[in-house]
Amino acid sequence: MANNRFGLSRIALRFAVLVYALASGWTFSHLREATVHAAEPGTSKGVDYCVECHRDLGDNLGSPVVESEGDVHIQKGLGCVGCHGGDSSQPDAERAMDPRKGFTGRPEPSAVPSFCGKCHSDAGFMRRYNPAQRVDQEAEYASSGHGTRLRAGNKKVATCLNCHGSHGIHPVNHPQSRVYAPNVAKTCGKCHADPKYMQSTLPTNQVDEYANSVHAEALLVKNDLSAPTCNDCHGNHGASPPGVSSVANVCGTCHTRQAEMFRKSVHDSAFRAMDQAECLACHANHRVLRPDDAMLAEKEGSVCAACHDGEDKGSQTRAEMASALTGLRDRLQRAESLIDRAEKAGMQVSRASFAVAESHDSLVNARVLVHTFSAAAVKAETDRGMTIADKSYRMGQDALDELQFRRKGLGASLVVILVALVAVYLKIQQIERHEQ
């Protein structure tokens, strides 16, 4: 009963604000302009009574003061009233939180997108703080899985605040930001890795799978901030799972050559016919492992064997590609091992090492060419790589031969020097005997 009364009073309050706003000829943006303007840097003077009062309230009402330290909005001088409206110059709570002064308090989840969007969707306003800032987040959010569910009345879905935080919001490239690339999987995982929260509406193993992927290794271990995380494939504000037909587009954003080769290959039409998501069939989605030549193996670890039975043309192509790659890899290892020996012996092998690197490029290129599913294309590249690997091997062999020559030369030189030493010594003896 009490809750109902409270709910009714809030509705009445909102209605009053609306009537007041219409009556005084305000638009919503006027409200925002008025609240923000009062808090702009250099314009706000005197005591901020929002902070003064809430600091002493503790718990939920006091925590925003502490959390807001370092908040990008506070740093830009927007203050509490920048989002919540009201008048921070008033020591009296009622006057400070007067709805007639635009005070909105804490927004309902359904109102959050427009609450943030009142500034973030306004290009003219955002330009004053960051001309490069996008202003389509609210529209994108509306098209997302989260947005559509929110409109349908699901209050559990993520809104702006769930990903960015409410107070203490940092710019995206700030390491403490919840949406800083290395933190994104954890932020998404707060809901998507929680079976209780998700209640079987979606799988909850994505974050665990991603953590073991080559993408996570690049981002989290090698600190490569260009490596993909959840939002790079699913979108951020417009987050939704890519459909079967668009998976190749998503992967192809970065892996352009592979995507192009695949589309020209025999598998493209075959996968379409089977309604099979292109890249995922061999590489999986979240658990994208480091590609390995074993993927072309006959049985163990093979991804081809899932469809090709070992007798068909596809199996023959697989065997030829695997053989070509193995051949180049073995030649390359042989050359690398020899050059390493020569280098450890102190020989100058920079050119041989350069040739090895070139041959290694061929191996990488040949592995990419696997996406053409043409054994001839792969073999042409591995043959080129083998020629270079053999050349580098010969250079390594020459370096070791040179090393032997140097050692023999050193031995001969030392013998000559020793003979000269003995001769000089005997000469000294002879001279000094004669002198005595």
Place this chain on the structure above:
Amino acid sequence: MKATEERQEGSVQGPGQAESGGVGDWLRGRLGFASVEALVAKKTVPLHRHSIWYYLGGMTLFLFTIQVVTGILLLLYYRPSAEEAFESVQFIMTDVSFGWLVRSIHSWSANLMIATLFVHMFTVYFLKAYRKPRECTWVTGVLLLFLSLAFGFSGYLLPWNSLAFFATRVGTEIPRVIPGVGEFFMRFLRGGDEVTGATLTRFFGFHVAILPAVTTVVLGIHIWLVQFHGMSRPLREEGTERREMKFFPNFLLRDIMGWLVALALLAALAALFPWELGEKADPFAPAPAGIRPEWFFLFSFETLKLLPAHILFIEGELLGVVGFTAGAMFWLLVPFLDRKAARGEPSPAFTVLGILIVLYMAVMTGIGFLS
């Protein structure tokens, strides 16, 4: 008139002898070798328990000669520009016949020369051989040390590899702390605000033209002074029986034995541990880990590193630079400051000071290698 006739007689006698005595006499008559031969025949070396240290000067000179010869050979292929320096040294190491040997010997010999120079200098110091009348021999010797260090500093950059590039950047930054002239001196060394191809060209000029020219003059004076005054006998040996060895051929043959050993050592080092080339310098790359100057600058580098940012109101690095400059001046003027040695009396204070300096250099160099 009589004197003129004697000179004419003498000059006529020379060629006459050459005709009867072969090429040696022929040259002797025309080039005036007689005075040199007389000097060599008269020159002796004192014999006592410290005589072994006399060989170090000759050893340093031998290694310097190797530097000159190998340096000239390297000049045939080396190209002093940021675009080509590294590649030209790489070419020398891989494609030029025995280029690897020449470059490795040049690098190893440079380091051995600095080492023998230091030992030579400290033995001269501890034997008080700088005392009257050899003050100028000491001064020219210390100047040769400074010139050799300048050779080392300028030559280090020439292969244009990463380690040398960044070490030179650090090294040329040091003079900047000197008030007034520091900025100018740094720009003079670098040929601009940063270490660039202009620095390389400039260092090449120092290394192959200016320093060799100055060194030739100073070395000439140093060697002439050694011949003029002869070898110094240590103070302790002054009262003992004077034993001597003829310079030619006895001492020189022993010198040659030492040079042969040095040659064998150089050949072994060059063949077994060829001097590394490293990676080509990339001015835009981050500085690699473990930047350090050559070992003979390590004690001063480590001192500057360990000094606090400020000592009282003076910048620590500035204090370090001023301290090393004052130390170098003191070292140069030692013969004039050690009055006791000048009077032929023992000067234990200078001996203790020398020991402390050697210990300090050894400890700081050790810390530099270990850190």
